[in-house]
Amino acid sequence: MAEVLVYVDHVDGAVRKPTLELLTLARRIGEPVAVALGAGAAATAGALAEHGAVKVLTHEAAEYADYLVVPKVDALQAAYDAVSPAAVLVPSSAEGKEIAARLALRIGSGVITDAVDLEAGDEGPVATQSAFAASFTTKTRVAKGTPVITVKPNSAPVEAAPAAGSVEALDVTFSAQATGTKVTARTPRESTGRPELTEAAIVVSGGRGVNGSENFGLIESLADSLGAAVGASRAAVDAGWYPHTNQVGQTGKSVSPQLYIANGISGAIQHRAGMQTSKTIVAVNKDAEAPIFDLVDYGVVGDLFDVVPQLTEEINSRKG
């Protein structure tokens, strides 16, 4: 059976959920061979084996943290050369897309980004993508070379599928470009204790109607009652009420959770682009004409300062 390379996104050995989703998709095409790089790489093997990795290729070096992107491309190319896979799958983060594109160029292949589904096909893997602010769905294939495909979080379930997961050291020679862009300082983001926005099953967002950073506490309380991530519209971010890392929309994150709750968000195309593929959509907005209501499964026309606290209290009391 053909092997499929899976690039592992991990933090000091802790494998992030989107990588486990990639293993589910990789098993539809072939046998997953994982590539884990940097500090803690070998520690990923347990989780990867549990979810279907037959092999885990690892390489630890300071370059992965000290320089931008290229060392990882060099390593993934080394894995490609060693394995000759049927496809290469990479999580669709900003960095993941850059790594995938550069690898594709080097190996003379096409690259598909932001797939939301992947299936085996007669002429190679077929990716499903969303286009034009998710108003279209396309089916796309790579026509030349080995398909390199990045996949968005929440595109497949995480499935237990125990496999050998034997660890092998990957032999990597860094290219002349590897040390071109130096990372001179790194400030880790402070953990909020909430789920990662793109990975969360539920996202609670606030927009212009929240009317001030001091009021985002209401949104956070609702999110916490549901174990959800917090998002914000561009209007709220541009106004400085909430960090850009939480922005949902065309120039922020695009999310596809089971449940999306939009509070005080009108639903402009910019925002819809980032949340339209959510399974269930709920909105609270005082403007009955707001375009967000065209998308909702359930909407409340009302003042979010009345509705949201009541909702939070009701959820907490039902849980209690």
Added chain:
Amino acid sequence: MSLRIVVTVKYVPDATGDRHFADDLTVDRDDVDGLLSELDEYAVEQALQIADEADDAEITVLTVGPEDAKDALRKALSMGADKAIHVEDDDLHGTDAIGTSLVLAKAIEKAGYDLVISGMASTDGTMGVVPALLAERLGVPQVTLLSEVSVEDGVVKGRRDGDSASEQLEASLPAVVSVTDQSGEARYPSFKGIMAAKKKPVESWDLSDLDLEAGEVGLEGAYTVVDSATQRPARTAGTIVKDEGEGGKQLAEFLAGQKFI
């Protein structure tokens, strides 16, 4: 010596229009008005600011696209760029990201450069990979997705705000930079700028000017194939209630019914 900045820009269908695919499954450019991709305005703005700080700098805006794409160049020139290059050729129709990066890289090399600045992604394709591809093709450092950028003594520095950390980056010129919409509001062209732009030079190059063959680009040369494009069915109309004092409880009832609580 003059700092040569090349800003790559894209002419895209207006995102607020009814965007769709043409019969050959390429992006339809006839039925929706086009314009300079909003995210590229940030690249033009940062180029202007870097040029202001430099003793001597020249900004060239570069686009690959059909005849109408000149509008995007004009907009960038009216913001303050010095000159423009338009790569236009019928054989370019349907070119994918890999092919676009090839054409841009050839044109950038022909134009001469110290610094390439791009937006973070186009607003139509939204892949966000062309800057990385340009760095790979040109063999120069990639300093991408910056929310802050500066150039001094032949070194570009910037801040990249990622999901898990904020990183300070540094590379020697020549380099490829991309900037996000957090890098600073783009200026509006002044009346004077608009008038001046009409006199600024716009060069037109075709594939032969770049020593490229038709088969290397276009739909034929594409590394990816779109097999189908279907419009997402409109979401079925949901229940909308007006808050009469119980809106939060009603919403909770709905969420409980859907097993979210």
